[in-house]
Amino acid sequence: MRSEITIDLGALRRNVRTLLRALEGTELWAVVKANGYGHGAVDCADAALAAGATTLCVATVPEALDLRAAIPAARILVMGPASNREVAQARDADLALVVPANEIPEGVAVHLKIDTGMGRWGASELPSPTREVVGVMTHLATADTDLEFARAQVERFREASAPLAHLTRHAANSAAALRLPEARFDAARCGIALYGLSPFGTDAAEDGLEPVLSWTSEIAQSKLLRTGESTGYGRRFVAERDTWIGIVPVGYADGFRRDLTGTEVRVAGERRHVVGTISMDATAVELDRELPSGTPVTIVGRGVPLEEHAAVAGTITYELACGINTSPERARRVVVDS
Numbered sequence: 356m357r358s359e360i361t362i363d364l365g366a367l368r369r370n371v372r373t374l375l376r377a378l379e380g381t382e383l384w385a386v387v388k389a390n391g392y393g394h395g396a397v398d399c400a401d402a403a404l405a406a407g408a409t410t411l412c413v414a415t416v417p418e419a420l421d422l423r424a425a426i427p428a429a430r431i432l433v434m435g436p437a438s439n440r441e442v443a444q445a446r447d448a449d450l451a452l453v454v455p456a457n458e459i460p461e462g463v464a465v466h467l468k469i470d471t472g473m474g475r476w477g478a479s480e481l482p483s484p485t486r487e488v489v490g491v492m493t494h495l496a497t498a499d500t501d502l503e504f505a506r507a508q509v510e511r512f513r514e515a516s517a518p519l520a521h522l523t524r525h526a527a528n529s530a531a532a533l534r535l536p537e538a539r540f541d542a543a544r545c546g547i548a549l550y551g552l553s554p555f556g557t558d559a560a561e562d563g564l565e566p567v568l569s570w571t572s573e574i575a576q577s578k579l580l581r582t583g584e585s586t587g588y589g590r591r592f593v594a595e596r597d598t599w600i601g602i603v604p605v606g607y608a609d610g611f612r613r614d615l616t617g618t619e620v621r622v623a624g625e626r627r628h629v630v631g632t633i634s635m636d637a638t639a640v641e642l643d644r645e646l647p648s649g650t651p652v653t654i655v656g657r658g659v660p661l662e663e664h665a666a667v668a669g670t671i672t673y674e675l676a677c678g679i680n681t682s683p684e685r686a687r688r689v690v691v692d693s
């Protein structure tokens with residue numbers, strides 16, 4: 356197999372417990388949209404519920420219907436918009452829907468969304484609630500970068516939602532769950548931290564979180580580039596001296612993006628640079644010697660945090676994790692329980 360993606364549900368359960376300790380009594384809702392940030396929605400949802408999460412949150416009704424089929428008893432909240440047909444499906448499948456507050460559907464549990472500064476979904480004022488309304492929520496734009504603005508959003512939410520304080524109120528994402536106690540209300544909707552990734556782009560271990568996903572492959576071929584020879588499209592890496600390189604059979608079609616040139620992976624335990632242009636199915640790494648094919652390569656995992664790759668690519672771990680191609684045609688996916 357070209358590469359192997361390992362999902363450690365033991366790590367996920369420990370992350371849930373770490374978050375629950377930080378939340379001091381506030382409910383933890385597990386955000387498993389986008390296939391559990393690429394980690395596998397059903398596996399991660401099951402593990403999160405077993406560890407004490409109480410509701411599953413997704414972005415779309417189809418995501419919710421998949422979860423409903425796999426976990427019949429779960430409480431499921433759809434956070435993104437739903438078409439009329441999807442509202443009917445949500446009713447039949449006993450889902451709860453977040454709705455922009457002025458158009459409240461009937462016969463389905465509803466959480467009203469107040470826009471307190473994200474400037475995206477949600478109404479700017481609370482409408483008069485119907486009996487379908489069971490919750491009220493907002494979403495923070497800067498809990499990972501600007502706590503002052505986040506606090507202002509929380510205060511706006513506290514005031515706007517005061518008439519509905521008897522309903523379930525929720526505002527916090529992972530960053531707020533970890534850094535902003537006043538955002539806790541009745542539940543925190545945590546995604547990235549469940550997967551052991553830092554919402555702040557720093558070392559997740561500082562918050563007691565363990566990465567859930569690791570990704571390994573191997574050197575498929577070593578080759579000696581003579582001085583002046585190059586590897587890959589565009590000849591972006593030209594050997595300045597005789598240089599051994601290893602070819603790893605993973606590329607941007609697998610989610611190892613083209614802008615990861617220059618990042619480091621571990622080859623036989625040692626950190627090595629990715630050189631040249633990453634292609635669809637292959638990546639070159641610079642070696643210090645010839646290595647046999649089959650030499651293990653850690654792309655993400657022990658000693659290679661996803662946060663580091665995100666910094667090289669100028670993006671966030673969320674985007675890299677969602678982009679990893681876990682389809683069986685490209686990678687073997689293994690679920691373990693440590």
Ligand SMILES: *Cc1c(COP(=O)(O)O)cnc(C)c1O
Binds near residue numbers: 554
């Ligand atoms: C994705 C999402 C979350 C989870 O955010 P994290 O930063 O991954 O914890 C929470 N609330 C809403 C509305 C979301 O869309």
